[in-house]
Each structure stands twice: as C-alpha cells, then as structure tokens.
Amino acid sequence: MILALAVSCVAVTTLLMYFFAPFIRSYAAGGVCRSTARLDGKTVLITGANTGIGKETARDLARRGARVIIACRNMAKGAKAVEDIQASCPDAQLELRQLDLADTSSVRAFAQKFLQEVNQLHILINNAGVMLCHFLLTSLLIGLLKRSAPARVVVVSSLVHHLGWIRFHDLHSQGSYNSGLAYCQSKLANVMFTRELARRLKGTNVTVNSLHPGTVTTDLTRHSTLVTILFTINSLFFKTPQQGAQTSVYCAVAEELHAVSGKHFSDCSLAFVALQGRSEETARRLWDTSCEHLGIEWD
Numbered sequence: 010m011i012l013a014l015a016v017s018c019v020a021v022t023t024l025l026m027y028f029f030a031p032f033i034r035s036y037a038a039g040g041v042c043r044s045t046a047r048l049d050g051k052t053v054l055i056t057g058a059n060t061g062i063g064k065e066t067a068r069d070l071a072r073r074g075a076r077v078i079i080a081c082r083n084m085a086k087g088a089k090a091v092e093d094i095q096a097s098c099p100d101a102q103l104e105l106r107q108l109d110l111a112d113t114s115s116v117r118a119f120a121q122k123f124l125q126e127v128n129q130l131h132i133l134i135n136n137a138g139v140m141l142c143h144f145l146l147t148s149l150l151i152g153l154l155k156r157s158a159p160a161r162v163v164v165v166s167s168l169v170h171h172l173g174w175i176r177f178h179d180l181h182s183q184g185s186y187n188s189g190l191a192y193c194q195s196k197l198a199n200v201m202f203t204r205e206l207a208r209r210l211k212g213t214n215v216t217v218n219s220l221h222p223g224t225v226t227t228d229l230t231r232h233s234t235l236v237t238i239l240f241t242i243n244s245l246f247f248k249t250p251q252q253g254a255q256t257s258v259y260c261a262v263a264e265e266l267h268a269v270s271g272k273h274f275s276d277c278s279l280a281f282v283a284l285q286g287r288s289e290e291t292a293r294r295l296w297d298t299s300c301e302h303l304g305i306e307w308d
Contacts, residue, residue, distance in 0.1 A: 012287060021096075029266070030212050032218050035276045036097060039223050039248060039252060039256075039275075039276040039277075040255055040259070040275075040276030040277030041252075041255050041258065041277065042069075042256070042258045042259040042262070042263065042277055043089070043277075044090040044258075044259065044262050044263045044264060045076050045099060046073065046262040046263070046264055047073050048070060048073040048074050048075035048132075048262065049073075049074035049075075050074075051074075051075045051076070051129075051131040051132065052075065052076045052078065052127060052129050052130050052131055052132075052157070053067075053075045053077045053078065053131065053132040053133075053261070054078045054080060054123075054130060054132070054133050054134070055067050055070075055077065055078070055079055055080065055134040055135065055136055056080050056108065056110060056117060056134070056135055056136050056137040056138060056142075056146070056296045057080075057081055057110075057136045057137020057138065058077075058079040058080070058087075058090065058134075058136060058137075059073050059079065059081040059083060059087040059089070060086060060090065060250075061087040061225065061250045061253070062136065062165070062222050062225055062250050062253040062257060063079075063134075063136040063137060063254075064090045064093075064094070064250065064255070065250045065251045066134060066254040066257045066258055067079055067090070067094060067103070067255035068094045068097065068098065068101075069101065069254060069258045070132070070258065070261065070262070071094055071098050071101035071103060072098050072101070073262065074102075075102070075131075075132070076104070077101070077102065077103050077104070078101040078103075078104045078105075078106060078122055078123075078127070079091065079103065079104065079106070080106045080107070080108035080109070080119065081105075081107070081108060081137070082107065082108065082109045082111075083205030084105065085105055087105045087107075088105060091099045091103045091105050096115065098133070098152065101196065104105040106122075106123070107119070108266065109143070110137060110138035110139075110142035110146070111138075113145060113303065116142065116145050116146050116149070117145075117149065119146075120146065120149035120150060121142040121149075123150070123189070124149075124150070124153060125154065125234075127153070128153075129153070129156075129157045130150060130153045130157050130160065131157050131159075131160050131161070132160065132161050132162075132163065132261050133146075133147065133150060133154060133155075133160075133161070133162045133163070134162075134163045134257060134261060135147065135162070135163065135164045135165060135199075136165045136257065137165075138201075139195040139198070140195050140198035140199050140202050140299070141198075141302065141303065143164060143199065144202055144299045144303065145303050145305070147162060147206070148303075148305055148307050151215075151307075154215050155213050155214075155215055156216050158213060158214035159214045159215070159216075160214070160216075161215070161216050161217070161218075161260070161261060161266075162203075162215065162216070162217035162218075162256055163217075163218060163219075163220065163260045163261050164200075164202065164203045164217065164218070164219040164220070165199075165219070165220060165222060165257060166196045166197075166200050166203075166219045166221060166224075166273070167192075167221050168221045168275070169192065169193045169196050170193065170196040170197040170199070170200045170221075170282075170283055170286055171283040171286075172193040172305050173190075173193035173194045173195075173196055173197030173283075173285070173286075174193075174197070174285060175194060175197065175198060175201070175285075175291055175295055176194060177280065177294065177295075177298065180298065181212060182304070186191050188267060188299070197283065197285065197286055198295060199219055200219050200273060200282060200283075200286045201272070201286055201288075201292040201295055202216060202264070202292075202296070202299075203217050203219040203289065204219075204271045204282075204286070204287075204289075204292055205289075205292040205293060205295070206249040206271075207270040207271030207272075208230055208271065208289075209307075209308075210270065211270075213266040216266070216267075216268070216269060216270035217270055217271065218260045218266070218269065218270065218272050218273070219272075219273045219274070220256045220257060220270070220273065220274040220275065220280075221256070221273070221274070221275040221280060222248075222253040222254070222256055222257060223247075223253050223256075223275070223276065224247045224248060224253070225247060225249070225250055225252070226247045255276075255277055256274050256275060256276060256277050259274065260274055263277075273286075
C-alpha cells in the first residue's frame with residue numbers, strides 16, 4: 010500500500026513537472042539584460058571565462074564589439090572556449106592569456122605582462138577566484154582602469170554571502186576548514202571588497218559593483234557526485250550559463266549604471282546586502298588585512 014502510494018506520488022509529480030516545465034523554466038531564468046549598448050573600441054578582461062557564466066559573458070560582450078581578453082588557468086579549455094565563441098560570433102575579438110588565480114606569483118606575472126602589452130582596460134570582470142585573488146589582480150590593474158575611465162569593475166559573488174562571516178582569527182581557514190563555510194566567507198568578502206573599493210574610487214569615474222548570478226547549471230558541480238545528482242534532478246529550477254551571465258553583462262554595460270558604484274545586483278536589479286556585509290568598519294579592516302597578507306600598499 011505504502012509503495013503504491015509512493016509510486017503514485019512520484020508519477021503525479023513527474024507529470025506536473027512535465028506539463029509545467031515551460032513555466033518553471035521561464036520563472037527560473039530570472040532577469041535579462043535589455044541593454045543594446047555597443048562596446049566597439051573597448052577592452053574587457055574576464056577571469057575564468059573558459060566555461061560557465063564567464064564564457065557566456067565573454068560571448069555577449071564580444072558580440073557587442075569589445076576586445077575580450079579571457080584569462081584562465083587551463084589553456085586547453087580556454088582555447089576550446091575561444092573556438093566555440095568565434096564559431097557563433099566570427100567577428101569576435103578574443104585573446105587568451107594564462108592566469109592561475111590560486112598563485113599570487115602567477116597573478117603578478119600576468120599583470121606585469123598585461124600592462125606592458127595592453128594600453129586600455131574599460132571593464133574588468135572578476136568572475137573566478139576568491140576575494141584575495143580579486144583584490145590582488147584589481148590592485149595591480151587599477152591604474153590602467155583609472156587611465157581608461159570611464160571604466161567598470163564587476164565582481165561575481167553569491168547569495169550565500171548572507172551566510173558568511175569574516176573570521177579574522179583564521180582568515181584562510183587554516184585552523185579549521187569547512188568548504189561550505191569557507192565559500193560563504195569568500196563571497197561575503199567579495200561584497201565587502203566591492204563596497205570598500207567603491208568608497209576609495211569616488212571621483213575617479215571607475216565604478217565597481219558585485220552580483221549574484223543565480224543558481225546556475227555549470228561544471229562547478231563536477232567535483233561532487235551528490236551535488237551533480239541533485240543539480241540534475243532539479244535542473245528545471247536552475248539557470249543555464251547564458252541566463253546566469255545576464256547580471257554580469259548588465260553590470261558591465263547598462264547605461265543607467267554609469268555612475269552607480271558599491272551596489273549589489275541580482276537578476277539585473279538591485280539586491281539586498283546582508284547586514285554583516287554592510288559594516289564599513291569590518292570592510293576597512295578586511296582591506297587592511299588583505300594588504301598585509303599580500304604585501305601591497307593601495308592608496
């Protein structure tokens with residue numbers, strides 16, 4: 010009896026999901042960037058754009074006429090991404106450069122070569138990596154962004170920043186490590202970095218905003234069989250990479266954001282920042298601690 014009831018419930022649920030799938034997908038897709046802004050003559054740098062929302066962001070901006078520089082660790086995957094984008098956009102101006110955000114020496118070497126070879130940078134999209142990676146890369150390129158102004162910095166964070174806390178006593182989770190807590194802390198740090206950087210960039214015509222892309226079906230789940238199964242089962246409720254890229258594109262190109270800085274977005278609209286993410290004192294302390302960890306000075 011119980012087994013029959015369970016089978017019936019599963020069957021009914023499956024039928025309902027089948028019939029309502031178009032409506033569910035439409036709802037899950039979220040906001041869409043409606044801007045038709047062109048980026049001819051503009052230079053864009055996107056980290057981690059060899060897959061997922063980074064790749065789709067690169068595709069969109071390339072279609073707008075931008076020179077898009079893709080920086081990623083795996084050059085083979087990066088080459089495939091470039092090939093795929095150019096297949097759909099033959100006129101795309103794409104460049105591939107190697108950057109391992111987990112290695113500060115790689116970040117410094119990348120920035121040094123970049124500054125020697127690129128004379129303008131109008132949009133920097135910190136799509137991959139944790140806060141300290143964003144912090145170092147942005148600090149090394151901020152001078153070029155200022156000289157190229159108006160310019161924008163876009164930082165991909167997450168809704169889970171609401172669950173994060175900055176643990177100054179164990180910032181790198183060396184004392185105790187939990188992947189979930191570390192991830193939430195890094196996303197909160199991204200939001201706080203954005204807000205503090207915006208404060209420091211006032212009057213420079215360089216803006217910086219963070220965003221939550223939504224729950225997206227990307228290959229980030231490949232490291233967990235359980236998460237992969239859960240994502241597959243619930244895929245109707247998740248965004249595609251192209252849909253997940255919409256808010257990144259919006260923050261990068263929307264005309265109405267030309268003077269907006271220090272804000273957080275989701276589904277191409279302003280989003281709520283967690284209470285702990287709005288602490289100016291904590292943001293400044295995190296900034297100073299980051300400078301100390303990385304051995305840099307940032308005016």
